[in-house]
Amino acid sequence: MPVSTPPKISGPKVSTGSTTTFLTALTINAIVFGAEIGVFTFIRPYFKAIYERRTYVPIPSKRVGPLTAANSFLSWPWAVYNSNYEDILYANGADAYFFVRFLRMMTRVFLPIWVVSWAILLPVTSINTRVGTNTKLELFTMGNIQPDQQARYWAHLVLAYVFTFWIFYNIRLEMTNFVKTRQQFLASPVHAQSVQATTVLVTGIPAPCLTPAALHALFKDLPGGVKRIWINRNPRTLAGVYDRRIFACEKLESAETSFLSRAAKRRLKTGGASKDRPEVEYSDRPMHRLGFLGLIGEKVDSIDWARGEIAACNKLLAEGQRMLREMGEPNQTPAEDADGFLPHSGDAEAKTMPLQGYPAISSAFVTFNRQIAAHMAENILLHHEPYRMAEKYTEVSPLDVIWSNLGINPYEKKGRMLLSYAATTALIVFWSLPVAGIGIISNIHSLCTIATWLAWICKIPTIPLGIISGILPPVMLTALMMLLPIILRRFALFEGIPTRTGVELSLMTRFFVFLVIHSFLVVTISAGIVSTLPELLKNPSSIPSLLSTKLPQASTFFLTYMILQGLVGTSGGFLQIVPLGIYYVKLFLVGSTPRSIYKIKYGARSVAWGTTFPSVTLLVVITLGYSIISPIINGFACFTFFAFYHLYKYLFLWQFEQPPSSDTGGLFFPKAITHLFVGLYIQQICLIGLFFLAQNQNNKPSATPQGALMVVLMAFTFLFQTLINDSYGPLTHALPLSLAEETSSAAAPIERAWTGKGSEAHEMVETKNHYGFTTSVHEIEAYEELPAQQNSGSRAAGLESEEEYGFTHPAASRPQRVVWLPRDRLGLAEEEERACREAGVDVSLRDAEMNEKGKVDITGPPPDLVLVDE
Helix, strand or coil: CCCCCCCCCCCHHHHHHHHHHHHHHHHHHHHHHHHHHHHHHHHHHHCCCHHHHHCCCCCCHHCCCCCCCCCCCCCHHHHHHHCCCCCCCCCCCHHHHHHHHHHHHHHHHHHHHHHHHHHEEEEEECCCCCCCCHHHHHHHCCHHHHHHHHHHHHHHHHHHHHHHHHHHHHHHHHHHHHHHHHHHHCHHHHHCCCCCCCEEEECCHHHCCHHHHHHHHHCCCCCEEEEEEEEEEEHHHHHHHHHHHHHHHHHHHHHHHHHHHHHHHHHHHHHHCCCCCCCCCCCCCCEEEEEHHHHHCHHHHHHHHHHHHHHHHHHHHHHHHHHHHHCCCCCCCCCCCCCCCCCCCHHHHHHHHCCCCCCEEEEEEEEEEEEEEEEEECCCCCCCCCCCCCEEEEEEHHHEEEEHHCCCCHHHHHHHHHHHHHHHHHHHHHHHHHHCCCCCCCCCCHHHCCCCCCCCCCCHHHHHHHHHCCCHHHHHHHHHCHHHHHHHHHHHHHHHEEHHHHHHHHHHHHHHHHHHHHHHHHHHHHHHHHHHHHHHHHHHHHHHHHHHHHHHHHHHHHHHHHHHHHHHHHHHHHCCCHHHHHHHHHHHHHHHHHHHHHHHCCCCCCCHHHHHHHHHHHHHHHHHHCCCCCCHHHHEEEHHHHHHHHHHHHHHHHCCCCHHCCCCCCCCCHHHHHHHHHHHHHHHHHHHHHHHEEECCCCCCCCCCHHHHHHHHHHHHHHHHHHHHHHHHHHHHHCCCHHCCCCCHHHHHHEEEEEEEHHHHHHHHHHHHHHCCCCHHHHHHCCCCCCCCHHHHHHHHHHHHHHHHHCCCHCCCCCCCEEECCCCCCHHHHHHHHHHHCEEEECCCEEEECCCCCCCCCCCCCCCCCCCCC
16 A cells, blocks of 8 residues: 555554553453442342332333342343343333344444454455554554555455445344334324324414414314414513422422421430420521522521412412413414514513513414324424424423423524534534544654654553553543533523423434544544654655555554443443442432432433433444454444443343433434444545555555445445435334324234233233233232332323423413421421411421431322322
């Protein structure tokens, strides 16, 4: 490939440093992997609240059996391996299921690629050929082939074609499964009858259309007709009052529990009998200041203040809700702007206006009697003018709505979107500096050859140098990338996306672009340039040949990164040391009130798809980018995806609980497939460049035919992606009309597996009763005596009331959250309960108790949450 053998460089060999870096990273990560897996194996049976919480927290029909027998410590890997990933669909929804299925798909994709590439490409690049100082690890890269032996590039070209078409086959296979499974999910009777499935959100509604009568007339001819219409209104100061009440309720629970605990400790300190009632001094009453962060301002009694605040907020909210009920349809059309749209609910004027009148804003939720009508409404043109009623959303849960983004003018939203992506682009540009620095550190062993003042780097012992260049850069890169989602999520919110799942979908794209540019391209370029700087300074005309030789050597960083993810990432995922520590720290230091203890013990742990999916698809892009250039990566990638597949099977079956309100039915999966295509394009562009840059010993292009054929392969890839988008794209979001009359028959198996109803269901589930997806009368009776988890997918009283409230702002519909206090041994709690009720505060002592030492424990869920099994 290069013109001639590169000049010999004084100092340590780059290849030796790269090999040492790789071996050091492999050794250290393997040690950490073994240690973390060993600790997990030993402590897992003793901390079920972290490692097997799904065996007792969810409703019985959603629970799973124990991972292993009580006396078995070492059999858990076999149990995880034998677990059925398809049960994740019933336990945690479609998004979790398709994420694990994507990991399974990538394991299947890279297994033959690993075997074939190692069997063919490793010998092709390493036997009887060596360029310059390449030894050990660099022998297995594409840049190791000598200029007079570049006919071997045909092997790389042929395998690029074979691997690409193998990936095409898997993409089509998985997209077919995705569409079928998603449509069954949407059409299942349990889901199809929910308010989420039968409602469409319409934004950008002009003022003349923003009445129930006008919207009903518009949609009445759709199948089944309209069931109900919610006109979204500007809550004005009601939203702030609602937040004040929530804060005051939390303050009252904390202050009352603290007061009861001080009284119990005072009795214990004085040595009184349990029946004694010590005089409760005024100093025992919690106090706080009303100023900034409670540090300045008037000092008040926390209990009295919170009671008064709740009562005042209750009065204001009750009056506002009464006015909203009486308004029904607006008597007069609200003032519209120049484009015929209504003011945004976040206007500064609205925030300062008194609590009077709640004008409609430019959006509404329309609930139909049939699910197919909602999908038809989403896919038809509703208005004859630009931007009016153009954006529509189905599968929106009331709990998923971002209320502050419902009334944004469509023109304003377009401007916000442009600003949002402009800010994202600027962030990409300026983020390159620290990421490039990390890439340079990954090649620190080459810096001593660049300048004499860096010669001291060459004297660093091998092992510390390997740690600095092999361990530190991936860790630094991971830490740096943890900051991005916070910023990017704010950009998506600013854009005006009306649902939280929509924000996550937008974040997935933004975060992936960042990861590809900064965690792959910038690192690749910076690492490759650093390794070529000495030669470039001596012979600038050798840029093409040097880049074609040295860029493949930049794969060392990504080998170490893949090792880090496959070993430490997997073992850390099983061990969950941070959640384990936080759980017990919170329980003993933060868990003071019944509600806080309930949240700590039974609150759901879940994943954010907007960051989780791109972190995995980045590994796909990295592997595809180097699968031909440096095929050694294929084996580690296959192991990584295999390990991740079993890790997330375990997490979603025994630990995590994804809220049903945030489930998109798997819409993150087709985005992940798009990311896979990005990996293919990057691979092909790199190979095209390397083939066209290749020169033989006579300084003549030596791989032009291979480069031309790679261009053809890239065209095939584009055509295949277009075919996939055209054929499966329309089926991704909408429910086909052909399924409208086949709901029951098409999705009956899924419904039976979810609900556990009927004799057929019990027979079906008993065949896989290891996971415990059954419901019996005995289980339900026992369950009523135990605490339960809110977001477990149950039909709970609390959740049923959400459908009763429908799509109305919480401030306009929700009652006061019941203040939950513990019953104490001295009877003070009953007195506090009476005082709260006299102050107009709803309070309960149910299922919470404080012992004689002032410690609180619970025996049931919060009083405003009554769970029942489906």
